[in-house]
Amino acid sequence: MTFVEALKSESLENIRRFPKSDLHNHFVLGGSQEYIFGKTGYKIEPVTQALKSMSEMDAWSGKYIGSRFDSPEGRRLLIEATFAQAKYDGVTVLEIGEDVWGLGEFFHNDIEKLIYAFQEANNRIAPEIELRLQIGLSRHCPIDYLEECLKHFWGHKEFYSIDLYGDELAQPIENFIPIYEKAAENGLVLKAHVGEWGTAQDIVTAVNALHLDELQHGIAAAKDESVIEFLAGNNIRLNITPTSNVMLRRVTDMSHHPIAQLYRKGVDVTINSDDVLIFNSDVSKEYLRLYQTGCLTAEELDNIRLNGLKRK
Numbered sequence: 001m002t003f004v005e006a007l008k009s010e011s012l013e014n015i016r017r018f019p020k021s022d023l024h025n026h027f028v029l030g031g032s033q034e035y036i037f038g039k040t041g042y043k044i045e046p047v048t049q050a051l052k053s054m055s056e057m058d059a060w061s062g063k064y065i066g067s068r069f070d071s072p073e074g075r076r077l078l079i080e081a082t083f084a085q086a087k088y089d090g091v092t093v094l095e096i097g098e099d100v101w102g103l104g105e106f107f108h109n110d111i112e113k114l115i116y117a118f119q120e121a122n123n124r125i126a127p128e129i130e131l132r133l134q135i136g137l138s139r140h141c142p143i144d145y146l147e148e149c150l151k152h153f154w155g156h157k158e159f160y161s162i163d164l165y166g167d168e169l170a171q172p173i174e175n176f177i178p179i180y181e182k183a184a185e186n187g188l189v190l191k192a193h194v195g196e197w198g199t200a201q202d203i204v205t206a207v208n209a210l211h212l213d214e215l216q217h218g219i220a221a222a223k224d225e226s227v228i229e230f231l232a233g234n235n236i237r238l239n240i241t242p243t244s245n246v247m248l249r250r251v252t253d254m255s256h257h258p259i260a261q262l263y264r265k266g267v268d269v270t271i272n273s274d275d276v277l278i279f280n281s282d283v284s285k286e287y288l289r290l291y292q293t294g295c296l297t298a299e300e301l302d303n304i305r306l307n308g309l310k311r312k
Contacts, residue, residue: 003305007291007298015284021093021308022086022283023132024216024239024272026165028065030096031081032088033277039077042068046280050247057248060278075106080121087126089282093309095161097134100149101141111152119158132160135188139166143175150179154186161189163216168198173206180210189213189312191239196250200224207236213312214239219250221267222258232266237312241274242290243281255293263300270308271301 006014033044044064086094107114122131162183194206196217218238221227240259245251263269271286290296
């Protein structure tokens with residue numbers, strides 16, 4: 001059976017048998033509810049209808065996550081749960097990592113302990129998965145604070161990429177130029193969350209300011225043909241999370257998701273989970289939903305899957 005045939009059979013079990021990438025996964029919310037329940041007896045319930053605002057998402061996080069896992073042991077459990085989920089889903093390339101503030105909070109500013117926590121879980125739970133370890137930054141943090149935290153990360157070749165997330169309007173993207181220049185010197189793939197809540201022009205501004213290789217989301221580009229051409233012409237990858245976009249009302253429904261428009265106009269796109277625990281949205285479900293709603297054909301989805309397995 002091919003992946004195309006698996007999609008057309010609408011069988012999640014068969015879809016999960018094929019290799020896939022997950023390049024946009026926030027591991028704190030990206031793991032297996034079943035794994036967490038098995039280890040703790042604590043059940044996390046995903047949302048069942050579209051959220052009206054980010055404050056509703058924050059309320060969900062406060063109810064089900066909160067400070068429950070705010071310990072070194074809790075953090076390691078969430079890392080393990082993410083590898084367990086990825087293994088179950090047939091993910092063979094997984095890009096996840098810790099926010100820089102977590103180094104001091106959970107790993108006593110010992111970068112080797114942080115790296116080991118991810119690599120050990122990878123090797124023990126899912127050694128077949130290629131881990132691409134990521135450095136996470138919050139837009140809400142002062143630049144001098146982030147630069148101080150990052151001193152522990154620079155020079156460690158285990159890290160594959162850097163990502164900036166949080167409120168796109170928290171502070172000007174230009175503030176992060178020194179950090180991204182240093183990240184480029186360290187050979188990291190340069191990523192940022194842009195174009196989920198902001199405008200199409202914000203995408204161009206961010207790519208040019210930070211010399212980004214990839215965008216997390218980037219779906220606002222579909223509103224401006226010149227931005228679509230800019231992304232395609234510069235080979236900027238968009239790591240898109242369709243169910244998250246629908247559940248946060250960034251897209252009206254799956255059948256009209258802009259991933260189809262972007263893909264068909266030559267933009268490099270991948271399909272990813274974002275927050276499995278909130279949206280009940282592992283990667284195989286994303287592929288199936290996009291197929292069932294007629295957003296993309298089975299053949300197009302297979303091309304996207306294979307593309308996501310390639311390094312930039």
